[in-house]
Amino acid sequence: MSHSEQLQATVAALVRPGRGILAADESGPTIAKRFKAIGVESTEENRRAYRSLLLATPGLDAYISGIILYEETLAQRADDGTPLPEVAARHGIVPGIKVDAGKIPLALAPGDEITQGLDGLGKRLAGYREQGARFAKWRAVYNISDTLPSRLAIKANAHALARYAAICQDEGIVPIVEPEVLLDGGHTIERCAEVTEAVLHAVFHALSGHRVAFEHMLLKPSMVVAGKDHPRQAGVAEVAAQTVRVLRRTVPAAVPGIFFLSGGQTPVEATVHLDAINRIGPQPWVLSFSYGRALQEPAQQAWRGQPGNARAAQDALLTRARLNGAARDGRYEAAMEK
Numbered sequence: 001m002s003h004s005e006q007l008q009a010t011v012a013a014l015v016r017p018g019r020g021i022l023a024a025d026e027s028g029p030t031i032a033k034r035f036k037a038i039g040v041e042s043t044e045e046n047r048r049a050y051r052s053l054l055l056a057t058p059g060l061d062a063y064i065s066g067i068i069l070y071e072e073t074l075a076q077r078a079d080d081g082t083p084l085p086e087v088a089a090r091h092g093i094v095p096g097i098k099v100d101a102g103k104i105p106l107a108l109a110p111g112d113e114i115t116q117g118l119d120g121l122g123k124r125l126a127g128y129r130e131q132g133a134r135f136a137k138w139r140a141v142y143n144i145s146d147t148l149p150s151r152l153a154i155k156a157n158a159h160a161l162a163r164y165a166a167i168c169q170d171e172g173i174v175p176i177v178e179p180e181v182l183l184d185g186g187h188t189i190e191r192c193a194e195v196t197e198a199v200l201h202a203v204f205h206a207l208s209g210h211r212v213a214f215e216h217m218l219l220k221p222s223m224v225v226a227g228k229d230h231p232r233q234a235g236v237a238e239v240a241a242q243t244v245r246v247l248r249r250t251v252p253a254a255v256p257g258i259f260f261l262s263g264g265q266t267p268v269e270a271t272v273h274l275d276a277i278n279r280i281g282p283q284p285w286v287l288s289f290s291y292g293r294a295l296q297e298p299a300q301q302a303w304r305g306q307p308g309n310a311r312a313a314q315d316a317l318l319t320r321a322r323l324n325g326a327a328r329d330g331r332y333e334a335a336m337e338k
């Protein structure tokens with residue numbers, strides 16, 4: 001298969017009807033935080049046990065088309081010795097890999113951040129391909145206030161995302177481009193819309209400049225919402241309308257799919273919002289989910305590190321995956337939560 005055919009096949013597998021992507025690529029410090037909340041120590045074996053459990057969920061492939069793994073997980077094995085990326089692939093779930101090296105302060109831009117990890121990326125990707133990865137993820141983070149993000153931060157992160165995406169496509173790996181405008185802060189939903197529009201505009205301008213094929217990438221944006229400390233939280237219909245409006249203004253129709261992050265929304269909020277977004281009507285792209293916390297929180301609560309709870313944890317994951325699968329088609333009903 002040529003790189004172009006490989007990219008096309010991966011995209012087609014990821015955007016299959018009724019499905020979304022499970023983000024299980026928490027970095028070392030992040031998974032330690034999630035485990036601490038359920039009283040589990042973050043050892044390599046506990047991380048392996050937990051992520052094996054997620055992947056072994058019976059029937060998960062009915063609602064999940066891809067899973068984003070962390071580098072460590074790509075090399076880990078299930079209890080029977082099968083490499084975890086192969087467990088995913090056997091279930092019909094495409095394995096992917098987080099490839100950015102995290103965020104640091106952006107020099108000379110107080111309050112802004114930049115994502116690092118470009119050096120040597122092509123070589124790393126070739127290795128990840130060998131291990132079974134077919135798509136990748138890079139997350140850029142934008143802090144929001146009256147003055148942030150600066151124009152410099154918008155431009156620098158767009159450039160890094162575009163370089164990353166171009167290197168991925170050059171290696172036959174589908175890039176998921178993730179510009180995340182954070183939920184933190186006291187800003188209005190209008191301010192979030194303004195920032196998200198500027199960010200996405202710059203990202204697609206840079207992607208185009210770096211010759212990235214829009215047909216062979218996916219976008220993973222945040223939804224347009226009010227800051228979590230703002231006294232007036234926008235209603236569901238307003239979040240959906242503002243989100244779709246910004247996306248329609250900035251995302252080319254050639255992009256096959258938009259897979260939202262949950263970003264700190266509760267599991268139910270994330271499902272309700274995705275459903276409302278899809279109910280607005282047909283759009284040029286698939287509008288689906290690539291949730292981390294909103295898919296995994298209930299599973300982690302059920303698991304709490306006890307092998308005896310594995311089945312309950314898998315049931316909890318499957319339930320959220322199924323409900324988001326419905327929301328992805330605008331078919332979710334609150335009664336389905338029971």
Ligand code: 13P
Binds near residue numbers: 178261264293294
């Ligand atoms: P959340 O859905 O928890 O925001 O995680 C998605 C993700 O991959 C963040 O990079």
